[in-house]
Amino acid sequence: MxxxxxxxxxxxxxxxxxxxxxxxxxxxxxxxxxxxxxxxxxxxxxxxxxxxxxxxxxxxxxxxxxxxxxxxxxxxxxxxxxxxxxNPLEQFTAGIHPSAVIEPEAQVASSVKIGPGCHIGRGAHVGEGVSLGAGCVIGDLAKIGDASLIHASVVVYAHCVIGKRAIVHSGAVIGADGFGMALDSGQWLKIPQIGRAIIGDDVEIGANTTIDRGALDDTVIEDGVKLDNQVQIGHNVRIGAHTAMAGCVGIAGSARIGRHCTLGGGAIVLGHLELADGVHISAGTLVTKSIKRPGSYTGIYPLQEKGSWGRTAALLRNIDKLETRVRMLERIVAEMRGKD
Amino acid sequence: MxxxxxxxxxxxxxxxxxxxxxxxxxxxxxxxxxxxxxxxxxxxxxxxxxxxxxxxxxxxxxxxxxxxxxxxxxxxxxxxxxxxxxNPLEQFTAGIHPSAVIEPEAQVASSVKIGPGCHIGRGAHVGEGVSLGAGCVIGDLAKIGDASLIHASVVVYAHCVIGKRAIVHSGAVIGADGFGMALDSGQWLKIPQIGRAIIGDDVEIGANTTIDRGALDDTVIEDGVKLDNQVQIGHNVRIGAHTAMAGCVGIAGSARIGRHCTLGGGAIVLGHLELADGVHISAGTLVTKSIKRPGSYTGIYPLQEKGSWGRTAALLRNIDKLETRVRMLERIVAEMRGKD
Amino acid sequence: MxxxxxxxxxxxxxxxxxxxxxxxxxxxxxxxxxxxxxxxxxxxxxxxxxxxxxxxxxxxxxxxxxxxxxxxxxxxxxxxxxxxxxNPLEQFTAGIHPSAVIEPEAQVASSVKIGPGCHIGRGAHVGEGVSLGAGCVIGDLAKIGDASLIHASVVVYAHCVIGKRAIVHSGAVIGADGFGMALDSGQWLKIPQIGRAIIGDDVEIGANTTIDRGALDDTVIEDGVKLDNQVQIGHNVRIGAHTAMAGCVGIAGSARIGRHCTLGGGAIVLGHLELADGVHISAGTLVTKSIKRPGSYTGIYPLQEKGSWGRTAALLRNIDKLETRVRMLERIVAEMRGKD
Incomplete structure (x- = not known):
């Protein structure tokens, strides 16, 4: 009514x-x-x-x-x-499917639903009221906070932590190794990734999104962060509370994103940058430097019909030549005026 | 012969x-x-x-x-x-692997092959001649059309529909929640995503591609659409028949893509836009406005050697200053001519 | 000490x-x-x-x-x-989990660990000291080289080959069909993808990364290549030894990337291009032409505050008009000087 x-x-x-x-x-x-x-x-x-x-x-x-x-x-x-x-959340009946495998020392609350084929690692902790869809893999000593809803086929690596009331969609991978390597005579030497991925409370993580564990310290996603599908979060990143990122965003290693930020789809933030609280980045924008003031930022190359693109691109690439011509004109005109 | x-x-x-x-x-x-x-x-x-x-x-x-x-x-x-x-499609022997879990009221045709560890939800419908690879998860009341080939580790959320003769590659996630939230005093309130994802006949969906369910109405992929790997389709999107999208394309929520379109790899279409039938978008292009006429469109920033990039970028960012200098020159030259 | x-x-x-x-x-x-x-x-x-x-x-x-x-x-x-x-690699106890399904004629070395719910296809080969996390699917006749570490939920399609000492992260899909289709009166006809994906030794593959099988010949990833998360490698691509690609890179079909290259996050290489050995591509760069000389290349649209973007974009899109105005000025000024 x-x-x-x-x-x-x-x-x-x-x-x-x-x-x-x-x-x-x-x-x-x-x-x-x-x-x-x-x-x-x-x-x-x-x-x-x-x-x-x-x-x-x-x-x-x-x-x-x-x-x-x-x-x-x-x-x-x-x-x-x-x-x-x-549209209240669907109620579920607690229970562990007989095909699920729970390793020794795992602590699984009695109010939990664990779907078919799940694997809960040694010493992992699954909180009250958690629901795990079919085929989820929770690594050794990982923790899933109370009332979290983990859809089918989610992987949480060992030692990682997900807070309370999380929603994690299928195919998400939390805590895979970061991309850390040193060059050794032209070959890459893998650096052990011994940090964790720590996810706060009330976080939603989209389908096939990946959040790497830290190299040494932890990767941290603060409370209330919302990540859409196919987002990639590199190692050691920190994302401030209540920040939202649309699909296909990529955050490179060690970047720090403030609180209450928004990033449009496909935006990329380079490694080690810092974005202040309240920064809004347009879809498709590559962020190449730290942003210290809140506000909206964009870097979008304009669309045009293909026929006219070639000439535009050539002029853009050679804009320094155009600038030189303008400078030359300015000099000549100044000389001519001087003569008057 | x-x-x-x-x-x-x-x-x-x-x-x-x-x-x-x-x-x-x-x-x-x-x-x-x-x-x-x-x-x-x-x-x-x-x-x-x-x-x-x-x-x-x-x-x-x-x-x-x-x-x-x-x-x-x-x-x-x-x-x-x-x-x-x-190279005819490999024939398979029908049968349900004993490790698969079929929930009550699911309707599974007798000519179906269901691989190890699959989970078929309550009331789900799997049509004649369907093959499901190992570890697939078909949600409650979801439908898989006849003769569809679903590779290993695909997730189809509850209520979603896949047509006939589909090919869905591993890791694809069909029907996860769209990215719908309202701001409530600086925090995000999740809006229930109660639409479905409806996939037509003869559609191919690439590995790790994600297609979100609709927020209220359905997300619709029409017949004959071909999506490559790691494509992201937001909620409420409609993709017209026989449109093809290469790898890593992202279509934001509520966009409508016409029939017989092609989108190159990594292209992004912003939310709520409409693309007419027969629109072709170059790889790496961000589409920021609706396109009403068929044709080819591009927006590609030209590549250059890194050494020369800094100056080019500075000039581009400040192109309005260059334009001001040209305007100034035009005025001076006009005055000088007037004096002649 | x-x-x-x-x-x-x-x-x-x-x-x-x-x-x-x-x-x-x-x-x-x-x-x-x-x-x-x-x-x-x-x-x-x-x-x-x-x-x-x-x-x-x-x-x-x-x-x-x-x-x-x-x-x-x-x-x-x-x-x-x-x-x-x-931080030595964790030692594991060899053994096949009772819930894993090993098809006939598969060759599984005795020193292997196979996690719960894995599916090893007919005639597949799993080498000495390999560890497969829970829920991995190894296709018929596929091969996993000695001492490889395959995390949970990885899919390797039939006939594909992974070398020795590989590290493959969760959600990676190796050998799905490439995106090969011919237009037949406005509809797409799928071309059978009968090549394989061949991965060399000492390769690391990130979470949710996808590497397509070849259309006719093989897709080849040479020794020592490192791919971060959510990388997409199209069919028939060849990636030279010791090349590294950061997250979200996309390599379109039939491209050939040299040895000792690096590609920054989100970079895209178009199909059929060739990159020489020792080419370094900036994050977010779209590579639209072959690169024959080693060196660093970039194509990054500069970021700016949103308020000023509209005018910049309009000027950029119309840079040919600006160039025409400069040309006009040059002519007028030349005429005026001629008169002096």
């Missing part, structure tokens, strides 16, 4: 308070029983044609629809809260 | 029609019993030195060799057809 | 030779029993404040500290050697 939602999350309810709301949906696909939302005015058309039972709107859109509605400051956040209410 | 091939696939046979052809090979490595092909004149040298038993050529190369040959319009396609004929 | 280390690896020992050294550590986190190192003068502050028992230094830093120290030409390499000495 809409009134219940407004009572719980606030905002101003306009229209029939007893309309039934059972599911969240987009404005386009919503039907009876569904609640949708409008975050930005530019999708107002969708609001006019929606068949949703109710909608969540900013105060500025109060009169755009006749539908039962909740007006609030941040419709996207409000919608998130409603969605969490209507 | 070469004559049999020509009878089946057409083209003009020149030379001994009864030469034995048992394998396909490159011109360089071919030997007796092998058939090779030449697609472009620039590799003509290889044709002259090959030890292949027969070759497939464009009509324009009719007289470049004395070897038994088939002349045709598209030697590469012709070669593909011959290779498929000579 | 420090004296023992100096005896083994050389260098000049200054200070107490009998100081006890049991672990390696960074200068910042070192304590009693730890040895640290200083490779570059710019971290000299850390040397002054370290609590390490001993340090490894370049000769130039002889007098920067009073601590027991070893002076040498290459402290980083020296440190690597000491770390290897102090």
């Amino acid at each position: 809409l009134a219940e939602i407004a009572r719980r999350f606030g905002g101003e309810l306009v229209g029939n308070p007893s309309v039934r709301v059972e599911r969240v949906a987009t404005l386009e696909s919503a039907g009876p029983g569904d609640i949708g939302f409008l975050a930005q005015g530019k999708y107002r058309d969708r609001l006019r044609s929606t068949r949703a039972a109710a909608v969540i709107l900013p105060y500025t859109e109060r009169d755009t629809t006749e539908l039962p509605r909740i007006l609030c400051d941040d419709p996207y956040l409000y919608f998130a809260q409603v969605s969490i209410l209507l | 070469l004559a049999e091939i020509a009878r089946r696939f057409g083209g003009e046979l020149v030379g001994n029609p009864s030469v034995r052809v048992e394998r396909v090979a490159t011109l360089e490595s071919a030997g007796p019993g092998d058939i090779g092909f030449l697609a472009q004149g620039k590799y003509r040298d290889r044709l002259r030195s090959t030890r292949a038993a027969a070759v497939i050529l464009p009509y324009t190369e009719r007289d470049t060799t004395e070897l038994p040959r088939i002349l045709c319009d598209d030697p590469y396609l012709y070669f593909a057809q011959v290779s498929i004929l000579l | 420090l004296a023992e280390i100096a005896r083994r690896f050389g260098g000049e020992l200054v200070g107490n030779p009998s100081v006890r050294v049991e672990r390696v550590a960074t200068l910042e986190s070192a304590g009693p029993g730890d040895i640290g190192f200083l490779a570059q003068g710019k971290y000299r502050d850390r040397l002054r404040s370290t609590r390490a028992a001993a340090v490894i230094l370049p000769y130039t830093e002889r007098d920067t500290t009073e601590l027991p120290r070893i002076l040498c030409d290459d402290p980083y390499l020296y440190f690597a050697q000491v770390s290897i000495l102090l």
